Amino acid sequence: MNDKNTNNSAFSKDTFQSMKGYLAVCVLIHHVHQFNGLLADTSLNYPLLLLGHWAVVLFMFMSGFGLYESYKNKGQDYIKKFPRNRILTFFIMYSFFVAIYTVFELITGGAITPLLMLQTFTYGSTVISFGWYLQLSLLLYIVFFLVFVIPCKKWLHSLLLVVLAAVFLAINIFMNRPYNVYVIVVSFLFGIIISLYRDKIEGLLQKKSILVLIASVVVFCAFTLIQTFLVYKKSDYIASSIIVRTFFIFITFIADIALSLVMITFAAFTGKIAKWVIINPVSKFLGNFSLEIYALQGIVLRSVFSEAFKLNPIIASIISITLIILIAIPIHLLLKSINKAIKK
Helix, strand or coil, X not given: CCCCCCCCCCCCHHHHHHHHHXXXXXXXHHHHHHHHCCXXXXXXXXXXXXXXXXXXXXXXXXXXXXXXXXXXXXXXXXXXXXXXXXXXXXXXHHXXXXXXXXXXXXXXXXXXXXXXXXXXXXXXXXXXXXXXXXXXXXXXXXXXXXXXXXXXXXHHHHHHHHXXXXXXXXXXXXXXXCHHHCCCHHHHHHHHHHHHCHHHHHHHHHXXXXXXXXXXXXXXXXXXXXXXXHXXXXXXXXXXXXXXXXXXXXXXXXHHHHHHHHHHHHHHHHHHHCHHHCCCHHHHHHHHCHHHHHHHHHHHHHHHCCCXXXXXXXXXXXXXXXXXXXXXXXXXXXXXXXXXXXXX
């Protein structure tokens, strides 16, 4: 990723790394809420459920942006090394957590079937709890490489990505899969688009960040309210009608795109007056371990909240959060050393 304007840019490496720290906490809160059930009967239940979706939307946006920034800066040399430096390293990380969860399932009596293991390394399901995001990320890395390894004009690359995304969305809509596990590919594409027009967008944000922020928040809130209405009032139609389901997905990815704009405009605004709001030691620290924090949540939460311990929900939540962060640190260092060895 281009590090120009590192201190002030909404797109700087420091900004995105720090945002990942906040998003890792958001996903953690989302999953802890699912396990402790403390606010399940309150008005905060649905926002806390959406919090996880919003976080992975922004993770995916930053992933698409970062990949294309690297491609812009390094060109075909980046693509040539992509299978080793990005796909292989991510696959090894993914396989590492697959092995951990497989052992965990065998010890706890979970169902490990040949079909599950096949899907784990393809698409549709995974032995990693909440691991669908990791699986989708690996798939998008592979697609990104297969598209950009083709020698053609940039607009053809963009068109091919859009077509493939549309086919992917259509298949998942037809299969009636949970919308959150596939609609975020639009955020990945949007990240690439923002990278394409980064200079113009940064110029706009320098002049009108408050105006763009307000407009983005309004659009995000409006479409999120429509989405919420459909979930609570028209869920039967969403499940039974492809037309209604497609409309719901359209509403969702408009809200997701608006959310991405909220993030970058908020980053631009705070970068001018209070950079520490986003970039600070805590957020940068958590950002370094965001991937491991995400991957470890399932195994720790399932263990701590198991019948074997029967802990108070609040105590179990505190123990889980502490363990996840502490375990993430050595695992991150291990995977980092493996990645360095591969890239040599």
